[in-house]
Amino acid sequence: MNLEQQIQLLIDDAPKDGITPQLIKAISPRLKQLAAKLRHKQYYIIQSIDSDWLVTTITNGKLEKRVIYAFPTLQDSFAPNSADLIATPLPVTHILFQLVALETVDSIIFLESPGETDTGYEVKRQDIQKLIQTQIKPNFNQIPPDIA
Numbered sequence: 001m002n003l004e005q006q007i008q009l010l011i012d013d014a015p016k017d018g019i020t021p022q023l024i025k026a027i028s029p030r031l032k033q034l035a036a037k038l039r040h041k042q043y044y045i046i047q048s049i050d051s052d053w054l055v056t057t058i059t060n061g062k063l064e065k066r067v068i069y070a071f072p073t074l075q076d077s078f079a080p081n082s083a084d085l086i087a088t089p090l091p092v093t094h095i096l097f098q099l100v101a102l103e104t105v106d107s108i109i110f111l112e113s114p115g116e117t118d119t120g121y122e123v124k125r126q127d128i129q130k131l132i133q134t135q136i137k138p139n140f141n142q143i144p145p146d147i148a
Helices: 003-013 020-036 092-101 125-136
Strands: 042-048 056-060 063-071 085-091 107-110 121-124
Touching (some): 042 092, 092 125
Antiparallel strands (some): 042 063
């Protein structure tokens, strides 16, 4: 599914509240801009059977952040041995859109090369929020907290 189709699916699946579909249309250029920097059109996210994404806390000295890993292939997702976790393929624009609403997550790390889990492309939540805010400012006062 190409990026245009992914955006249209986001719009089609959005609540028919009169705001969310228009908001998605307004931010779609930024979502596509970010998605175009990534190698894959879909990634695998490890999630619970209740659809909660697996969040990992990583520490580098005194710095700590909460991240979600997006894997390029099912084989790379290596879901931990648990009957409660599965790897689910999701369109890249949907992952980026969800990041806006994940208040407890600092970033998503997109692992780009199959078989390589030590390097990736990090998209920080605050960066995507700034990009989106500049895109929607003329039309909307603030990103609704329950956007995704």
